[in-house]
Amino acid sequence: QGHSKVALSLIKANADVNQQKHDGVTPLHIASQNGFSEIVEALLEARAEVGLLSESGQSALTAAFHGGHRAVMSLLIKSMGGRIVPNTGSVVSKTGSANFFDELLSGSALVEYRLSQRLSSALCKSGFVDSRAALQSAVADVLQAILQNRRSDKSFVVGSYSEGWGNNLKTLDGRTDSESDIDVMSLIPGRLYHLRGICSADCSDAKEHVDYINGHVKIPGYASSPATPFHGSSLKPAVDQVDASRLCRYPPIAPLQPDRVIKSNIPQHLLESLRQELLASPCHVVHAASPGQDGEQLR
Template identity: 50%
Template sequence: QGHPGVLESLLRARVDVNHQQADGRTPVYIASCRGHLKTVELLIKALADINIQAKTGKTPLYIASQNGRYEVAELLVRESILQCKLESIQPALRCAQEFGNSRVVNLLQLALSIGDSLPADNGSIAQRRPATCDSELSQQLHSALSQSGFVDSRAALQSAVADVLQDILRRRQTHDGYFVVGSFSEGWGNSLKTLNGKTDTESDIDMMQLVQGPLLHPTGLCECGAVQTVEYKNGHVLSPGFASSPSTAWLGSTLRPAFDEVLARLLCCYPPIAPLHKDRVFKSNIAEPVLKLLQQDLTSDSSPCHVVHAAPPGKAGSSSV
């Protein structure tokens, strides 16, 4: 409806600027149709894709040319030239000629003549020009992600689905010694492989199984008075007999993600928690009360202290970490 202030608020709330209605129309398409110049400017600045077609095959430039929206068409043409994406100009020109919009016809003919002098690599100017700062790189990445369909709304949906899958797995655990320790919803993001949201096969849920057996008593930390203790140094407990690979991989299916099963042993006590060291607390931006809550949560009965079975590379069977 051409309300820039409302649109600016929505953009700050990170709405999907390329959301399509059932008929395929996007916000920039609708604004171009109605001649809302300021709205189109704001959407382009927010990296809206001006080349998304409605189900009729019409682009924002086509509908602006059809309706004689000269200023909007001029803005869209300028952006098309900057991106070196001129394929929408010829259909828009034919439409403007058909509807007798002479000013738009002249504009589009000029744009085509300019386009003929541009490099034929079909790459945008932004892609050819090296980015000068992190913010520009971020904008280029955001634009590439958005144009490929990997937008905030789809990312949120993918996270929600991952959380549901992980919760189902938690509820189906049949053994008390099993714990979900990885985050599939974080894993798919960290393992993003292509711009359309496809993830690496290593995006999985990590399952930890606590092996039944006697507790391990770290030397210098144990307060149980145990006679037999194990060496502890910098987060490593040395104990013989374990393989280099700490996990067993289970393939996923269309009904569930893959997961890794990791074996672990219980310790009698928690070692010092690194983020809670005095020097770390002093340097941290995290408030000390929050760190204390973290310590309480980690040392509660629901969070058993454990070490994962794994050996350093080339030392399988000789020691575990």
């Protein structure tokens, strides 16, 4: 109904911004159709899926267009990377017809836009949605806490399972397949490497300095075998046990470099979350090397 304060309160309370009605319509559809730009902006900031389609095949962008809400259209197009039209601030239809988008989108751009809508809709219907990814990531956090409480070594649940997107590639219903492994990383006690020219002044007296090149550190003498697999069953998913060594800090992360931040479409709150994560979580290297570099590098 356009009550911005109520909508913002619900979003802050972690309401599902992608909840669909029986006809597939989402809050973003409704806000876009009615021109509620403040609510649209808040929903987009909360990672509402722009590509979700209603049962009639309508996206939030088409809903905004049919309502004549140019400010909302501009917000939606910007959230998709700004690739839909060259000038989102002055969108004018030449004919006033329903083929407006065909006028704006031509050739490969039109094909890309339509394929993107279909892909996003298919993924969401299959279960690849933010809420399920967040749930899986939370399960991984709980599993990690249990492992750290019960094991003597420092164990971490890492990889695609902990990140929420890699549950399995066999089924898309959110269930963990027996062959969908969970990576459990254990830090080797007492082994700490320092990145030459990157680590802080506090590490100046450290003995084990290593060179960092393109995602790998040069450390000879280790076979390239990053994990010990434990096969799964109907009662327990597969697990990859990964032994790793600690680095004193993370190397430079590309999305956080000044030249990348200026051009980035990544929301500021996500960039800040990434910065905080780099301070809070341990960086580690595993026994894996580039092709032809076995025994000479760690990844």
